[in-house]
Amino acid sequence: xxxxxxxxxxxxxxxxxxxxxxxxxxxxxxxxxxxxxxxxxxxxxxxxxxxxxxxxxxxxxxxxxxxxxxxxxxxxxxxxxxxxxxxxxxxxxxxxxxxxxxxxxxxxxxxxxxxxxxxxxxxxxxxxxxxxxxxxxxxxxxxxxxxxxxxxxxxxxxxxxxxxxxxxxxxxxxxxxxxxxxxxxxxxxxxxxxxxxxxxxxxxxxxxxxxxxxxxxxxxxxxxxxxxxxxxxxxxxxxxxxxxxxxxxxxxxxxxxxxxxxxxxxxxxxxxxxxxxxxxxxxxxxxxxxxxxxxxxxxxxxxxxxxxxxx
Numbered sequence: 040x041x042x043x044x045x046x047x048x049x050x051x052x053x054x055x056x057x058x059x060x061x062x063x064x065x066x067x068x069x070x071x072x073x074x075x076x077x078x079x080x081x082x083x084x085x086x087x088x089x090x091x092x093x094x095x096x097x098x099x100x101x102x103x104x105x106x107x108x109x110x111x112x113x114x115x116x117x118x119x120x121x122x123x124x125x126x127x128x129x130x131x132x133x134x135x136x137x138x139x140x141x142x143x144x145x146x147x148x149x150x151x152x153x154x155x156x157x158x159x160x161x162x163x164x165x166x167x168x169x170x171x172x173x174x175x176x177x178x179x180x181x182x183x184x185x186x187x188x189x190x191x192x193x194x195x196x197x198x199x200x201x202x203x204x205x206x207x208x209x210x211x212x213x214x215x216x217x218x219x220x221x222x223x224x225x226x227x228x229x230x231x232x233x234x235x236x237x238x239x240x241x242x243x244x245x246x247x248x249x250x251x252x253x254x255x256x257x258x259x260x261x262x263x264x265x266x267x268x269x270x271x272x273x274x275x276x277x278x279x280x281x282x283x284x285x286x287x288x289x290x291x292x293x294x295x296x297x298x299x300x301x302x303x304x305x306x307x308x309x310x311x312x313x314x315x316x317x318x319x320x321x322x323x324x325x326x327x328x329x330x331x332x333x334x335x336x337x338x339x340x341x342x343x344x345x346x347x348x349x350x
Contacts, residue, residue: 045082045327049114053121056107056129058139060084062100064092074100078108078121081141083326086120096126102246105129105139118335141194150199151182157206157229163222165277170226172267173233180236198235201315202228208311216303223277224304227284231308234260234285257295260285284308321345 041055061077074096076087087110089096099106107129110121143150158174161167174181185197194200209228213221234256240248250259261282268278283305289296290309300306317340324334325347333344 043082047112054109089123143196143200147196166226177236227308231288
């Protein structure tokens with residue numbers, strides 16, 4: 040039986056099918072071409088190197104291809120990587136897609152149930168109209184897509200997991216701060232990342248679509264809310280408030296938000312989004328770290344290392 044990436048050990052010879060999730064053509068100090076790769080299965084991702092690469096290798100290791108590889112596992116700077124010795128293409132008809140798609144930590148059926156319960160809990164008529172319109176328009180991708188390509192919630196139904204986790208926190212905080220409009224806050228939470236169903240495309244390996252690369256999920260979602268409001272002939276302030284929440288949910292211009300949060304609900308949304316994404320990034324970084332040791336540098340956290348306490 041072929042080993043999964045999470046089972047790899049330093050110094051062993053490995054073989055099997057791997058999904059190419061990232062591929063970059065590089066040149067070393069001697070002027071030799073090589074490919075810097077990310078190889079993936081449902082258990083994790085490992086860096087791979089194809090030394091002395093050529094045009095045939097570049098075609099073989101295109102992002103989204105499944106490749107049969109033989110290689111050696113080596114430790115480099117405290118991380119494992121694969122030195123690729125040989126590789127060949129795999130016919131997608133011979134691929135078990137489930138082997139390469141990491142599943143959410145909570146069953147999808149449970150996440151859908153919780154998501155729908157939060158939708159049903161919203162009483163504001165205009166919020167419900169916009170939500171129902173966009174859920175119908177963007178399903179089923181809304182239920183299946185990741186929340187990111189690689190940083191956080193980067194697995195099947197990761198977007199749904201991220202949204203429901205945020206809704207849990209928002210539901211608690213809406214009661215804790217009674218001046219917050221719960222319907223506006225919850226609607227903003229449920230809508231804020233729906234643009235990723237347009238920003239990404241899949242299904243086996245998720246990558247940025249043309250619209251995603253040129254516009255990004257924030258701009259895409261603002262357009263979707265405006266289109267919904269116009270189609271539904273909504274004249275209240277609700278669409279404007281929701282557009283502002285989507286535009287500002289990254290918190291600051293350096294992170295892609297063109298405006299800062301300027302309502303209570305927008306401020307809470309940006310904080311909840313930052314909290315959930317950062318905690319999942321830390322959880323992912325500590326996944327294979329032994330108690331009493333530090334993680335590798337986490338670049339979304341300014342390059343800091345996180346300590347995993349002894350049990």
